[in-house]
Each structure stands twice: as C-alpha cells, then as structure tokens.
Amino acid sequence: MRVTAAFSRLLALPGVRVRKVDFEPDRVVVTVALRRRRLSCPDCDFETAARYDTRPVESRWRHLDLGVWRLEVRASLRRLVCPTHGVITEAVPFARSGSRFSAEVEDLVGFLATQMDKTAICRLVRIDWDTVGRIICRVMATGLDPGRLEGLFSIGVDEVSWRRHHKYLTLVSDHQGRKIVWGTEGRGAAMLDEFFDTLGEERAGQIAAVSMDMSAGYAKSVRQHATKAVICYDPFHVVALGTKALDTVRRQHWQQMRRADPHAARRFKGARWCLLKNPTDLDDDQAATLRRLRRHGGAVWRAYALKEALRAIFSDDLDPAEVAALLDRFCSKASRSGLKPFVTLARTIRKHREGILAAVRLGVNNARHEGLNRRVRLIVNRAYGFHSAKAALALIMLTIGPIEHVLPHERTHVPGG
C-alpha cells in the first residue's frame, strides 16, 4: 500500500484525496485535494462551478493527533463569489468555516469542555482556553438540535451574571426537557423580545407558562408576545430573595458590631455560611455556630427564622391553598418583624402573589429548576476565564443544552481508499 493510500484510510477525512505525506521534525503534514469540482460557500448553501481564483498560500488545519505526532492537513483552496458573502474561500467538508481545526478535533474539544477542567483540556489538546472558547462557539453553532424551539409549553427565563456581575446572559429553559434552549448576551426585556422574535408568533402562542425572577422585568415582554402564557414566579427565586434579605440583616448587624466590639465582630463574620446554607448541609462546627446564634437571639436570629419559614413553604409538596395560607402568614409576620429587608420582601411577595401561586399550581418544579440553576452557576464559574460571553454561553449550551455529542470514533464512516 502506498503511503498516501494508507493515510487516506487512517485519517478518513470526508471528500478529499491524500496527495502527499511529509514527516517534518515536529509534525506530520498531509496534503490533500478536494474531490468535488464545484465550489461551495462556507457560510451558506450557495454553490457554483465558477472559480474566482486560487488562494496563493495553502490552507492549514490541525487534525487529531496521530500517536505522539501532531498532524497538519494542508490544501490549496479556490475562492468563489457568493451573492451574499462576496469573494470567499471555498468550504471544505472536513472543517467548519473559519476554523484552523478539523471538525473532528472541534467535536472532541466540544465534548471535553463539558467534562473536564480548563487545565486538563488545555494540556491534553495543547490549545489555550480562549481557543477552546472559539471552538465551542463553532460546535454550538452547528450542533444544536434544530427542533429545540418546537413544542415549548412551559419555559423559564433567567439572567445570570458572569465576570463578576459586569456582564449578563439571558437564558431560556424548557421545564419539561430540563434543558437550556436559548441564550443571549445581555439582560432585560429587550433580550427576551429577541427570543420571541426567533420563536415567531405561532410557537409563542403555544406557550402556557413562563417562569421568572420577580425583579428582572421580563413580564412585560411575555405579556406582549406570549399572550396565552401565565406568568409564574419561581419559588426558587422567592426563596433566594429571602436568603438575600437575611444576608442584608446579617451585614447590617455585623457593621454595628464592628463599631461596638471588633473582636466579637470578627467571630461573627464566619457565621455567614451557617446562616445562608440549608441547615441540613451544615457541618458540626457550623451547626454549633448556628446554635450560638440562636441563644444570642436578636435581629439576625429572627431574620434566619423568617428565611427558613419561607423555604419550608416551598420545600414540601403542599397544595396551592396551603401554600397561599402559609405565604400570607409569612408576609404578615415579615411585615411586622421590624426588619426592613423583610418588610420590603413581604411587599414584593404580596405584589407577585398570583404569579407565585401560579407556579405552585402549574407545578413549575422548584427542585428541578434549582438544580438547573445550580449547574448554570457552576458552568459560568468555569467559563470565567473566557474573554467572550459567547464562549460562556456556548459552554452552557454544550453542557446542558439540546445537543448530542458525536465523538470522532463514534461516527460511522467508510474509510476512503
């Protein structure tokens, strides 16, 4: 067997013929030629037989390593004139538009990015993290299930901050499929308008419930576009507001203490996690701190009791009538508590009461939604090193979006001869 024929079978690149193989000191270089005569635009469906010219330099892609060898594919490409995209280099069947990597490398990186930490993937594949970011953007662009926006019935919209609250992503999740189905950079009603534009009137009209945070201002967009949808306020977000109110009380108390008794204030500072975590998640030391806080009583303990009462309302499988009664009782207690953050919270809950109860009635599952939210936050933390929000979004979509990873060795192919 000739070496070109051997490499043709080894690499199994679609639509090409291997013309030459060179062993260079640090890599194996495989020069290929496209089988097809017609030229196609890499960014649309346009095809033509007419060539504009041939690129004076060879194009290069990194392919999957061959053992310890780094493998480079080279080809001499032509340019065409696309009516939409102008003069552009022709598409190749084995790589995505604009990439210096073969699609197989990118598919592998796309999968690894959902499974491994930054250091491991960069070292294994020998690329930097921003390159990983650019690769996963391309994998997301071509890999998402095109049917992901069909048949949406109950959805949630959330905003997450990334890069220390300076930037935001707006994410839409499918409650049934438990997946993030859409996302964009930025936050606020305009971002959700963008989602509804993509969805179109007909599909938007089929949405029965949209859950959201009480503060984010997405309700207006939903009322305008998804006219049949009931607006639900996730219990998850209600509980999160309770935790936030507690944290405000704790901080105020700490600042007062710091002025009066700096030593005690230092000890109290460590109490933060005991207060904010669920009591069942505390270790022994934290549980002891919590008991001390209870003995001490005062504003912080009252705030803690309120937050736990709020959490309890939604953590059991209570029917909507029971939840309504408990929620009203919570609001009257909170507004009489003398704790300003809780007085405000009671007002917010009363204002959104119908939407909160709608979420309970329609079974917008709190635990499930909270689980998805927690995963989003973990992914956003990992994505911190990316310089682009698009890459952070791609990591979210590849990990918990409607995509199926097909790895190079799982692809069925007939090895080319």
Ligand SMILES: [Zn+2]
């Ligand atoms: Zn085009």
